[in-house]
Amino acid sequence: EDQVTQSPEALRLQEGESSSLNCSYTVSGLRGLFWYRQDPGKGPEFLFTLYSAGEEKEKERLKATLTKKESFLHITAPKPEDSATYLCAVQAYTTGGTSYGKLTFGQGTILTVHP
Amino acid sequence: DADVTQTPRNRITKTGKRIMLECSQTKGHDRMYWYRQDPGLGLRLIYYSFDVKDINKGEISDGYSVSRQAQAKFSLSLESAIPNQTALYFCATSDPRLAHTQYFGPGTRLTVL
Numbered sequence: 001e002d003q004v005t006q007s008p009e010a011l012r013l014q015e016g017e018s019s020s021l022n023c024s025y026t027v028s029g030l031r032g033l034f035w036y037r038q039d040p041g042k043g044p045e046f047l048f049t050l051y052s053a054g055e056e057k058e059k060e061r062l063k064a065t066l067t068k069k070e071s072f073l074h075i076t077a078p079k080p081e082d083s084a085t086y087l088c089a090v091q092a093y094t095t096g097g098t099s100y101g102k103l104t105f106g107q108g109t110i111l112t113v114h115p
Numbered sequence: 116d117a118d119v120t121q122t123p124r125n126r127i128t129k130t131g132k133r134i135m136l137e138c139s140q141t142k143g144h145d146r147m148y149w150y151r152q153d154p155g156l157g158l159r160l161i162y163y164s165f166d167v168k169d170i171n172k173g174e175i176s177d178g179y180s181v182s183r184q185a186q187a188k189f190s191l192s193l194e195s196a197i198p199n200q201t202a203l204y205f206c207a208t209s210d211p212r213l214a215h216t217q218y219f220g221p222g223t224r225l226t227v228l
Contacts, residue, residue: 041222043207046216102148106157
């Protein structure tokens with residue numbers, strides 16, 4: 001069974017204080033690891049997909065990295081508008097080597113950035 | 116206009132009532148999904164559909180049913196609502212040609228009294 005655990009559950013930062021969110025996963029065969037941002041009362045918004053260990057992707061103040069067991073979402077010099085819940089999800093290959101597109105989500109990290 | 120829309124956005128109902136949540140998409144994706152979100156539990160898959168004739172149960176399908184009326188429409192029904200079905204419900208779509216990235220609707224907040 002695929003499992004995703006995110007830590008910490010909640011993170012409070014001061015504006016400009018860089019930090020990282022962690023996503024640990026166990027999956028039979030990783031096809032992709034996804035990061036989403038979710039604002040209160042809204043649906044998750046896609047940020048990144050990572051496919052193989054060592055891969056990195058960046059978007060504005062966010063950078064996602066991937067190892068064989070975990071992914072990190074690094075937030076550099078955050079601003080109050082970065083406050084949101086960040087969700088991590090994994091997509092596994094089936095035993096036949098294809099992917100049905102199903103995602104297994106972690107419980108999320110609630111990020112609050114104070115001005 | 117939003118690519119994935121859900122109706123209603125908020126619903127309060129009573130135990131035992133039948134409820135239908137609707138999802139429509141203009142993205143042209145074949146695959147559609149229904150999730151529920153509960154505090155501390157993340158998003159959990161209820162049902163998914165690869166096309167109009169292919170519907171599959173997710174990890175928490177008991178108490179729910181779905182209908183794929185067309186490529187663009189996927190409805191979730193609660194035949195007899197119970198209080199522990201109070202949650203946020205999200206519809207999502209994906210396209211294998213786009214790396215299976217799932218795109219979510221704005222959600223429906225359902226409260227069962």
